[in-house]
Every structure is written in C-alpha cells, then in structure tokens.
Amino acid sequence: MVDQEKVRQAISLLLEGIGEDPMREGLIETPDRVARMYAELAGGMDQDPATHLAKTFAVEADDMVIERDITFYSLCEHHLLPFYGKVAIGYIPDGRVAGLSKLARTVEVFARRLQLQERLCAQIADVLMEDLGCRGAIVLIEAEHMCMTMRGVQKPGTSTVTCARRGAFAEDPSLEERFFRMLGR
Ligand SMILES: Nc1nc2c(ncn2[C@@H]2O[C@H](COP(=O)(O)OP(=O)(O)OP(=O)(O)O)[C@@H](O)[C@H]2O)c(=O)[nH]1
Numbered sequence: 001m002v003d004q005e006k007v008r009q010a011i012s013l014l015l016e017g018i019g020e021d022p023m024r025e026g027l028i029e030t031p032d033r034v035a036r037m038y039a040e041l042a043g044g045m046d047q048d049p050a051t052h053l054a055k056t057f058a059v060e061a062d063d064m065v066i067e068r069d070i071t072f073y074s075l076c077e078h079h080l081l082p083f084y085g086k087v088a089i090g091y092i093p094d095g096r097v098a099g100l101s102k103l104a105r106t107v108e109v110f111a112r113r114l115q116l117q118e119r120l121c122a123q124i125a126d127v128l129m130e131d132l133g134c135r136g137a138i139v140l141i142e143a144e145h146m147c148m149t150m151r152g153v154q155k156p157g158t159s160t161v162t163c164a165r166r167g168a169f170a171e172d173p174s175l176e177e178r179f180f181r182m183l184g185r
Pocket residue numbers: 076077078115116117118145147148152153
C-alpha cells in the first residue's frame with residue numbers, strides 16, 4: 001500500500017535536494033501529484049493476480065493461445081525510471097482458458113510496481129502456471145529502459161528482450177519454435 005503522506009514528504013525533500021523551492025507556484029502541488037502518481041504506478045503491489053485468473057472457460061482443444069503486443073509501463077527498481085514495451089504471452093490450456101482481457105490485467109498487476117524486466121517476465125509466467133493451471137506458458141518481453149537512454153550509458157533505441165518458459169514450453173523446444181513462428185519472428 002502506497003503511503004501517500006510519506007511520498008509527499010519525500011518529494012518535498014527531493015525538490016529541496018535538487019535546489020528547487022517546493023513552495024514556488026509551479027511546484028506547490030507537485031508532492032501531492034507525485035504521491036497520487038505513485039499510488040497509480042505502484043498500485044499493482046496491492047493487487048492479487050489470482051483474482052483475474054479465477055474465472056475461466058472450459059475448452060475442448062488444448063491448442064496454443066497467444067496474446068501479443070500487450071503494452072506495459074513499469075518502473076525500474078534501480079533508478080525509478082520507466083521501462084516500457086510489449087509483452088507476448090503464449091500458453092497451452094489444460095481444459096480451461098482465461099478471458100483475453102485477464103492476460104493483460106495480469107501484466108498490469110506485475111508491471112505496476114518497482115521491477116526488473118526478468119522478474120516481471122518470470123512472475124507472469126509463474127502465475128499462469130499456478131493460477132490458470134495451464135500445461136505450459138511462455139512470456140516474451142521487449143522493452144526500452146529509460147535508465148539506459150536518457151541517463152547513464154545513454155543508448156537510445158536499445159531494447160532488452162527477456163523470455164520465460166514454463167512447463168511444456170520448457171520441456172519441448174518445438175512448442176517454443178511454434179510460438180515464435182506464430183509471432184512472425
Ligand atoms: N538485469 C536488469 N538490469 C536492469 C534493469 N533495469 C535496469 N537495470 C540495470 O541495473 C544496473 C544498475 O547498475 P549500477 O551500477 O548499480 O547503477 P548505475 O551506476 O546507475 O549504472 P549505470 O546505469 O551503468 O550508470 C544498470 O546496469 C541498469 O542498466 C532490469 O530490468 N534488469
């Protein structure tokens with residue numbers, strides 16, 4: 001749970017720290033705005049991803065389901081700067097499928113917190129295995145990290161690709177190949 005009062009105090013101090021006057025007109029409401037912003041950007045910490053995957057639909061076939069180009073925005077835990085990009089999820093159902101929107105909602109739960117791209121990828125794959133109860137899951141994330149573009153090493157255009165494979169996808173490389181073929185990669 002984001003303690004908005006603490007964030008307000010911290011932002012006021014931060015403004016002083018960078019040599020600003022937190023009482024000047026343009027900044028007077030900034031601590032409050034930023035506190036509300038963090039409640040939104042870190043709001044995933046209060047959510048249980050299992051709730052989105054609790055409701056499922058029975059299916060006869062166990063064909064691969066892919067949802068691609070799920071846009072996300074997260075914050076890197078090292079610099080508190082955004083990293084953002086797209087997620088592709090593939091899974092092999094075990095008799096039940098999730099509502100399509102619930103995959104994107106699951107991404108949101110884990111993206112809306114301080115993250116590492118690798119952990120974001122792994123958490124999505126794990127929850128699909130545990131809470132959807134599928135036979136296999138694969139999660140591919142391609143993202144740009146602002147801590148690598150606007151500061152530090154300053155390499156705009158660099159993208160980081162991570163992939164987590166679970167269950168059938170970890171055991172059978174042909175499934176992974178099919179996933180990438182279906183994505184057109
Ligand atoms: N593996 C991984 N690294 C990340 C992620 N986001 C940011 N980083 C990296 O975290 C590292 C932190 O390195 P440090 O040396 O502790 O911090 P720094 O001095 O600010 O590093 P520079 O970014 O190289 O200036 C950097 O290499 C970032 O690129 C992520 O999602 N996954």
